[in-house]
Each structure stands twice: as C-alpha cells, then as structure tokens.
Amino acid sequence: MKNPIALAALLFAASLAHADEVQVAVAANFTAPAQKIAAQFEKDTGHVAKLSFGATGKFYAQITNGAPFEVLLSADDETPAKLEKEGQAAPGTRFTYAIGTLVLWSAQPGVVDAQGAVLKSGHFERLSIANPKTAPYGAAAVETMKALGVFDAVTPKLVQGENIAQAYQFVATGNAPLGFVALSQVFEDGALKGGSAWIVPAKLHQPIRQDAVVLAKGAANPAAKAWLAYLKSDKALAVIRAYGYQVAP
Amino acid sequence: MPFSSEDWGAIRLTLELAAVVTALLLVIGTPIAWWLARTRSWWKGPVGAVVALPLVLPPTVLGFYLLLAMGPHGPVGAFTEWLGIGRLPFTFAGLVVASVFYSMPFVVQPLQNAFEALGDRPLEAAATLRAGPLDTFFSVVVPLARPGFLTASILGFAHTVGEFGVVLMIGGNIPEQTRVVSVQIYDHVEAMEYAQAHVLAAGMVIFSFVVLLGLYTLNPSRRRA
Numbered sequence: 001m002k003n004p005i006a007l008a009a010l011l012f013a014a015s016l017a018h019a020d021e022v023q024v025a026v027a028a029n030f031t032a033p034a035q036k037i038a039a040q041f042e043k044d045t046g047h048v049a050k051l052s053f054g055a056t057g058k059f060y061a062q063i064t065n066g067a068p069f070e071v072l073l074s075a076d077d078e079t080p081a082k083l084e085k086e087g088q089a090a091p092g093t094r095f096t097y098a099i100g101t102l103v104l105w106s107a108q109p110g111v112v113d114a115q116g117a118v119l120k121s122g123h124f125e126r127l128s129i130a131n132p133k134t135a136p137y138g139a140a141a142v143e144t145m146k147a148l149g150v151f152d153a154v155t156p157k158l159v160q161g162e163n164i165a166q167a168y169q170f171v172a173t174g175n176a177p178l179g180f181v182a183l184s185q186v187f188e189d190g191a192l193k194g195g196s197a198w199i200v201p202a203k204l205h206q207p208i209r210q211d212a213v214v215l216a217k218g219a220a221n222p223a224a225k226a227w228l229a230y231l232k233s234d235k236a237l238a239v240i241r242a243y244g245y246q247v248a249p
Numbered sequence: 250m251p252f253s254s255e256d257w258g259a260i261r262l263t264l265e266l267a268a269v270v271t272a273l274l275l276v277i278g279t280p281i282a283w284w285l286a287r288t289r290s291w292w293k294g295p296v297g298a299v300v301a302l303p304l305v306l307p308p309t310v311l312g313f314y315l316l317l318a319m320g321p322h323g324p325v326g327a328f329t330e331w332l333g334i335g336r337l338p339f340t341f342a343g344l345v346v347a348s349v350f351y352s353m354p355f356v357v358q359p360l361q362n363a364f365e366a367l368g369d370r371p372l373e374a375a376a377t378l379r380a381g382p383l384d385t386f387f388s389v390v391v392p393l394a395r396p397g398f399l400t401a402s403i404l405g406f407a408h409t410v411g412e413f414g415v416v417l418m419i420g421g422n423i424p425e426q427t428r429v430v431s432v433q434i435y436d437h438v439e440a441m442e443y444a445q446a447h448v449l450a451a452g453m454v455i456f457s458f459v460v461l462l463g464l465y466t467l468n469p470s471r472r473r474a
Contacts, residue, residue: 057439126339131422134439159339159421162435170421174321177340 007155010197021048022223023068025059027075027210028165029100029182030138033243036074037236039178045230048225055163055201057134060236061213063088070218073210075164076136080213087216088220097231099246100208101183107172109196110159118178119150127157128170136208137164141180144206183244190242199244251448258425259433259449266341267409270348274356274400274405282360282401283386284456301354306315308351312418315347319419339421343361344429345451347415355404360374364390405459 014145026034031053038049056075063069063083072089074080077096083089093125104119106112113122129155130138138160146149164182171179181199186193212231218224230236237247252260276414288333289350321338324389326336337343371393391398413431420427421429422436437446 006275055439057441060441061438125335126421128421131436131439133436159332162417162422162439166417169316170338175319175336176421177318 005136020046020223021050022070022218022221022227024049024052024073024227025063025067025069026051026053026072027056027059028053028163028185029075030073030098030210031165032188033098033184033239033245036239038195039228040235040239041230044235045226047226049223049227053165055134056136068217070213070215070221070224073212073231075100075208075210077209077211080211083215084213088216090214090216090219093225093228094211094229095232096209096248097212098210098240099248100113100137100140100210101244101246102137102144102180102205102208103183103203103244104178104200105168105181105195106169106178106187106197107174107195108177109194112178112196112198115207116148116200118198119145119148119154122150122153124177125157126159126170126176127154128159128161128167128181129178130164130167130180131160131162134234135163135167137180137182137209138167140200140205140208144180144200147204149232187232188242188245190244231247251445253445255424255428256430256433256449258429258443259428260452261314262341262425263410263429263431264365266348267406269345270352270409271356271383271402273345273349275350276352278356278401278405283364283390284402285357286364295362300357303351304354306415308412308451311347311351312415315350316419319343319346338419339423339427340424342373343419344427347419348409348412349411351415352405352408356410358403359397359400359404360394362417363394363400364424366397367393400464400468401452403460403464407457411457419450 017249024034024038034051034053038051041047041049041137047170052069056079059067059069059072059074060079060083063072064086072080072083080089080094084091085095102112105133112118129141130141132138142151145154159170159176161170164185168181171181182201186195186197213229214224214228238245268414281296281300285293285300315322315325316338320326320328321330321336329335329337338344340421341388367390372385375389381389411431412429413435416427416429417432417435420429420432422428422432428436430453432447432454437443438447
C-alpha cells in the first residue's frame with residue numbers, strides 16, 4: 001500500500017468493524033435475558049454484542065473447530081473449565097454469571113400444583129425434559145425425579161428436547177402437557193408468563209452453575225472484556241434476577 | 250463390533266422407518282406420479298410444486314408445522330384424537346407421517362420421469378389389445394418403468410435414512426421409538442463422544458456411498474438421480 005492516507009483509512013475502518021463487536025455464544029436457556037442485556041449493553045457502552053443461541057455441547061464442538069465466538073455463556077460450569085484447560089479460553093476470565101432455576105411447567109393453568117404432586121400422581125401422558133446427557137437442566141430434572149422417587153415410573157413418558165429451548169417448545173405447543181424447563185423461559189419481570197408451574201427446590205438437585213468465559217479468539221477484543229464486565233453490573237444482575245436466576249454472591 | 254446397544258437400537262429403528270416409508274411412498278406416490286405424467290389439467294403445476302416443496306424447504310419448517318398441526322391444537326392432532334389413536338408427535342407413526350412428506354419428491358419425481366419417458370404408444374398398443382387400464386398399468390407400464398421404480402425406492406429409502414431436522418423437531422429423542430441414527434450421531438457429538446460419533450457417522454457415509462454406487466451401476470443410462 002503506497003498511499004499512507006488510504007492505509008490509515010483502511011486501518012481505521014478495520015478497527016471500527018472489529019473492535020466494537022463481540023461474538024457471544026449463549027446457552028439456549030439464557031436467550032431472553034441475554035437479548036435484554038445486549039440491548040442495554042449497546043446503549044451504555046456503544047459496543048455491539050452479536051448473540052448466537054444454542055446447546056452448550058454444540059458450541060464446544062464449534063469452538064474447538066475454529067468457530068469465531070469470542071465469549072461463551074455456558075449452560076454449565078464444566079464446559080468453560082474444559083475449554084480453559086485445553087487452551088481455548090483466556091485464563092482467569094471464567095466466572096459464574098447465573099445460577100439456573102429448574103421449574104416444572106405446563107402451558108395450561110391448573111395442571112401443575114404448587115408442590116409438584118402431579119409428578120407422583122402420574123396423571124399426564126408426556127413429560128418433556130432437555131437431554132440429560134448434554135444439558136444441565138435435563139440432568140437436574142433427572143436428579144430431581146430420582147430424589148422424589150418417581151423417575152422409574154415416569155421414564156416411559158419422557159420426551160427429550162435437544163436442549164432446554166426444545167424441551168420448552170414441546171410443552172408450549174401442547175404436545176407434552178408438562179415438562180422441566182428453565183425458570184427464565186416462563187418467567188418475566190418476576191412473574192409467571194402463563195400456565196402453571198412448580199419451582200423445584202434447589203436442594204433436590206446439584207446447583208446449575210452457568211459460567212461465562214472469554215474465548216481465545218476474543219482475548220484481545222476490548223468489547224469481549226467489556227461484555228463480561230457488563231454481566232457483573234447492577235443493571236445486568238437486575239435483569240438476570242428478574243428472569244428467576246440466582247446470582248453468585 | 251464397536252456399536253453400543255443404543256447405537257444398534259437407532260440403526261434398527263432407522264432401517265425400519267425407511268422400509269415402512271418407502272413402501273408407503275410407492276403406494277401413495279405411484280398414482281400421484283402417474284397423474285402428473287399424464288394429466289393436462291391446470292392442477293399439474295400446483296400439485297407438482299407441492300410435491301417438490303420439501304426439496305427447497307428446510308426440514309425445520311416442515312418439522313415446526315408438523316409439530317403444530319399434529320399437536321392438540323392442530324387439525325391433524327384433533328383428527329387423530331377423534332380417530333382414537335392419540336397424538337402423533339413422539340411416536341414412530343408420527344415419524345412415518347413426517348418422513349412420507351419429506352421423502353415424497355424423491356419417489357414421485359423419478360417415477361414421473363419414467364412414466365413420461367414411456368410415451369403414448371405402449372398404452373395405445375395395449376388398448377388395441379383390449380387391455381383394461383389396471384391391466385395395462387401392471388402388465389405394460391410397471392415392467393417398462395422398472396428402472397424408475399428402482400431409482401424411486403432407493404432414493405426414498407436413502408433419503409429417509411438420512412433425515413435429521415424433521416425427526417429432531419417432532420421425535421422427542423426416545424430410545425427405540427424415535428431416536429434414529431442421525432439424532433444419535435448428533436447426541437454423541439453434543440456429549441463430546443467423538444469416537445462413537447465417528448463410528449456411526451462413517452457408517453452413514455459408507456452406507457450412502459454404497460447405495461448411490463449401486464444406483465448408478467444398476468441404472469447407468471439414467472442421468473438424473
């Protein structure tokens with residue numbers, strides 16, 4: 001490049017195109033709060049967070065194969081730790097951004113009682129859960145049913161979504177009368193959006209710690225650090241709580 | 250064998266699904282293809298377009314609408330409940346219905362091409378020998394269109410084996426009932442069980458290659474797949 005002005009303009013354009021943007025992979029259960037936080041983030045910092053939603057296991061496969069994600073908001077705490085150990089994440093950036101709440105939910109009012117006794121009654125055709133092998137909410141649902149002693153009785157009625165979003169979709173379309181979903185999916189501004197629900201007591205399963213981490217591709221991107229810092233801001237925490245998540249002390 | 254019992258379950262289920270769907274499609278698709286090949290009706294365009302829709306639509310569109318249609322608030326769901334057979338999502342029957350839609354063009358189009366290639370003369374010859382329409386069809390058309398039937402069966406079968414999006418949307422991932430091979434591979438990948446994923450995925454590649462190789466070797470004159 002002979003023309004220094006053109007070179008400077010090119011560099012400037014390149015910095016505009018990249019420095020202000022962060023590619024974030026977001027666990028399906030955190031879709032709604034992430035969208036809300038991203039909108040405020042853009043307003044408050046000028047940076048833009050580009051969000052992709054999906055299953056954490058899929059993101060892991062994509063990240064280890066060169067996907068351009070710069071931050072991962074995982075549905076668990078194992079995947080970010082694994083990525084860090086494998087050198088795919090920036091060390092020391094990992095933290096718990098939300099602790100998930102499991103809920104037994106029906107799209108119909110009056111189906112799920114406040115104690116979750118409907119599980120023991122067996123008066124339902126199908127029960128939708130996220131795949132327990134790959135989704136922490138699915139694993140927590142299985143733990144809960146085992147703790148209640150209903151797992152064997154319920155097993156023939158289980159249908160599995162590939163992630164918590166699909167488990168929700170089966171219930172929302174009425175194809176499964178009830179299912180274990182994330183509270184964030186059926187809760188908004190501190191109240192149930194519709195249907196009936198039982199919030200599963202936290203003692204019935206291992207805590208669903210959801211960790212965030214800056215990925216190797218985002219280590220040099222200031223917007224990635226800004227996004228992670230913003231997740232810890234009071235504004236973001238208020239959104240996270242409003243969707244029924246606990247936040248780490 | 251490196252397959253787990255769950256893998257075998259998925260393989261068995263997939264082959265069963267593909268066999269049932271292919272048989273059904275030959276029964277349903279043949280009259281449709283025959284009509285499309287012979288008709289001069291204005292409806293030929295719209296019907297042909299509807300049959301070809303799964304070629305261009307993403308499986309998620311089909312899966313999404315089937316989930317809504319077959320659910321308790323959908324027309325198909327209301328109908329199957331009225332029949333007393335319950336609802337179709339999360340059942341083998343549901344996968345069959347969805348796959349019939351999804352694989353329809355892969356059966357109808359080769360048949361239609363084969364029927365069109367026959368022309369009028371064999372039919373006129375049969376008519377002068379006083380053969381009835383059904384007799385003509387089974388004694389003249391079917392033998393002459395045999396390569397078309399072969400292509401249609403193989404493509405219908407192979408395409409159903411390879412189906413993923415629709416079964417993911419309406420299947421519910423139930424072992425031995427709706428968890429087909431493609432979903433099992435997806436599960437393995439998501440669970441980071443890459444070794445198991447490789448075994449099944451490589452099996453699919455080999456299977457598909459052998460099927461297509463057989464198709465092209467047995468039917469060398471057909472340029473259209």
